[in-house]
Amino acid sequence: MTQFQTARLILREFDDSDIDPLYEIQGNRDHMRFTHIAESRAACATWLRTHAAARKTNGFAPWTILNCTNGRVIGWGGLNIDPFDPGWGVEISYFIHPDFQGRGIASELVEFSLRHGFEEVGLKLIGAFTMPENRASARVLEKCGFKLLRYEAALLRNYYELRGEDWKPR
Secondary structure (H helix, E strand, O other), X not given: OOEEEOOOEEEEEOOHHHHHHXXXXXXXXXXXXXXXXXOOHHHHHHXXXXXXXXXXXXXXXXXXXXXXXXXXXXXXXXXXXXXXXXXXXXXXXXEEOHHHOOOOHHHHHXXXXXXXXXXXXXXXXXXXXXXXXXXXXXXXXXXXOOEEEEEEOOOOEEEEEEEHHHOOOO
């Protein structure tokens, strides 16, 4: 199983043992109000497994995010092509446990994902979506170099983009 480490995170391929801790996050309607809410544990498992299976086709898929200190699952995210709506191309997606929000975890994940995508995978462009009212996620994307391009009415989200030639590693 492929695994990476950042200053505070372990990023590893999804495993079925991650379903319960990730459903704890993704099944929380209030916390996930800006993104995909899992209606049940089974729906969460299917969604996560489908994203993970795309690694074979794309060469990348989101990782399970673990706290480096204690190995606790604290989120999910990284590069992906949404297997349920692939026409939007490569994007960065993520969700973080509410106990770990506001600590720079999402920024650390996005920065690593950009480095991985541009330097190792050889991508030329990476997109991201966020609801306009999700200012915290917009700040993460902007801090990491993404530019707001437009509002996608079909998704009710703002579309951000970063081209490899414009990326400045931090």
